[in-house]
Each structure stands twice: as C-alpha cells, then as structure tokens.
Amino acid sequence: MSEKKEIFLEKEIESSFVARKRLFIGLITTTSILVCLILLLLWLVPFVGLQNIHPAAPWVLGGIIVSGILFVAWASLSLVMNILLKRQVLFSGKIRGLSIRLFLPLMTIIGRMFGIPKQKIRSSFIKVNNELVLSENRKYSPDKVLMLMPHCLQKSICSRRLTYNVNNCKRCGECAISGLLELSEEFGVHLAIATGGTIARRIVVNLRPKIILAVACERDLSSGIQDTYPIPVYGVLNDRPMGPCLDTQVALDHVRRALELFVQKN
Numbered sequence: 037m038s039e040k041k042e043i044f045l046e047k048e049i050e051s052s053f054v055a056r057k058r059l060f061i062g063l064i065t066t067t068s069i070l071v072c073l074i075l076l077l078l079w080l081v082p083f084v085g086l087q088n089i090h091p092a093a094p095w096v097l098g099g100i101i102v103s104g105i106l107f108v109a110w111a112s113l114s115l116v117m118n119i120l121l122k123r124q125v126l127f128s129g130k131i132r133g134l135s136i137r138l139f140l141p142l143m144t145i146i147g148r149m150f151g152i153p154k155q156k157i158r159s160s161f162i163k164v165n166n167e168l169v170l171s172e173n174r175k176y177s178p179d180k181v182l183m184l185m186p187h188c189l190q191k192s193i194c195s196r197r198l199t200y201n202v203n204n205c206k207r208c209g210e211c212a213i214s215g216l217l218e219l220s221e222e223f224g225v226h227l228a229i230a231t232g233g234t235i236a237r238r239i240v241v242n243l244r245p246k247i248i249l250a251v252a253c254e255r256d257l258s259s260g261i262q263d264t265y266p267i268p269v270y271g272v273l274n275d276r277p278m279g280p281c282l283d284t285q286v287a288l289d290h291v292r293r294a295l296e297l298f299v300q301k302n
C-alpha cells in the first residue's frame with residue numbers, strides 16, 4: 037500500500053474514533069441532564085402533599101434528590117473528563133463500572149428515542165470502554181491475560197474442533213486463528229475460542245484472567261464487557277466481509293498493539 041494511502045486510512049480511522057467519542061459524550065450529557073430533570077420533578081410534584089405529612093418532609097426528600105443530582109453530575113463530568121484527558125480524574129476509579137452499569141442502558145434507551153442505531157451506540161461505548169481501560173495504565177502478567185475469540189473467525193469450511201482446544205488448529209493460515217496462536221505463544225498469554233456467551237463465561241471462570249482482550253461484533257463485545265465486569269475488557273471489533281457470523285476477520289496488528297500495551301515483559 038502506498039504511503040499516501042496509509043496516511044489517508046489512518047486519518048479515516050482516527051476521525052471515526054473521534055466521531056464515536058463525540059457520540060458517547062453527547063449521549064452521556066443528554067442522559068445526565070434528563071436524569072437530573074426527572075429527579076427534580078420527583079421532588080417538585082409531591083412537594084405540596086408532603087408538607088401535609090410533616091413540614092420537614094419535602095426538605096428531607098429534597099436533600100435525597102439533590103444528592104442524586106450531584107452524584108449524576110459528578111459521574112457524567114468525571115466520565116467525560118476521563119475520556120478527554122485519557123486519565124482518571126475526580127476520584128473516577130469506579131467510573132468504568134458506572135458507565136457499564138448505569139449509563140450504557142440509559143444511553144441506549146435515550147439514543148433510540150433520538151433514532152440513533154443501537155450498533156452506533158454500542159460501538160461508541162466500546163471505544164470509550166477501551167479508553168477507560170487504558171487510562172487505568174496497568175500491565176498484567178502474561179498468565180493473567182486472556183485473548184477471547186469468537187468462533188466465526190475460524191474458516192467455515194475448516195473441520196478442526198477448536199472450542200475445547202485451540203491447538204487443534206493445524207495452522208494452515210487460511211484464517212486468523214493461526215496468527216492468533218502465534219501471538220499467544222509470543223506473548224505467553226491464554227487464547228480461547230468461544231461459540232457463545234455461556235462458553236465464554238465458563239472460560240473466564242476457569243482461567244480467572246485479570247484482563248481480557250476480546251474480539252467480537254458490537255453486540256457481543258458490549259454484552260461481554262457488561263457480563264465480565266469488574267474484569268477489564270479491551271475490545272477489538274471484527275471485520276465482517278461475508279456478513280455477520282461467517283468467516284469474520286481481525287486485524288492482527290491491532291491485536292498485537294493491544295498485547296504490547298497490556299502484557300508485562302518478563
């Protein structure tokens with residue numbers, strides 16, 4: 037590929053990342069404002085009725101609701117700052133959990149109300165999740181790193197059974213599995229193939245990794261990130277030139293870069 041084309045592609049990738057981040061920041065801000073308005077309404081509506089119970093009752097409820105508003109404001113502000121500054125700010129150590137547990141479900145609902153496709157919201161969430169994992173700035177011992185791959189990376193005509201033993205691959209080079217096996221050996225990390233969420237969970241329970249480098253589509257990655265919390269997951273989207281779930285591909289240099297970022301050198 038010519039140098040010009042490479043620069044162009046890099047710029048394209050970078051601008052799509054920025055767009056995904058902007059979408060996430062836009063959604064998180066809208067979600068927080070709506071949640072704060074709902075909390076405010078919850079206080080205003082019964083205000084008159086509560087005074088009949090006890091004169092102090094509206095102020096007690098008001099105190100609870102103001103705490104809720106401050107919490108939502110802190111969470112969304114520190115999340116946005118974390119994304120922009122690429123490091124933890126405003127005591128935001130637990131912010132990844134909040135974004136996974138609280139903001140993603142709310143953002144999906146609100147994004148749908150504005151007609152934003154689910155796939156776009158998920159892809160933006162994965163990008164931001166990756167930045168939050170990176171902002172923790174940690175390296176892991178190789179035996180605590182798991183590369184978790186989807187079954188659809190295997191060539192559909194290949195008869196080798198890889199789910200229980202990925203080493204059954206004879207490394208013919210027809211699909212990404214042979215390259216992934218080489219990377220797992222080079223870095224000394226675990227490599228596993230999952231045919232679905234249940235098997236993926238079982239692999240995680242058995243291997244007890246401290247970090248997961250997962251390759252999948254937007255839907256499986258975002259649900260995997262949610263399922264395995266608090267274990268950090270760095271997600272890499274697969275390419276689907278044949279459509280979903282068939283002969284998918286992954287950029288091995290992207291996987292290598294991620295391994296270089298997270299794996300401790302002995």
Ligand code: SF4
Nearest residue numbers: 194205206208209211
């Ligand atoms: S590299 Fe070859 S043997 Fe291994 S999974 Fe792919 S097609 Fe099958």
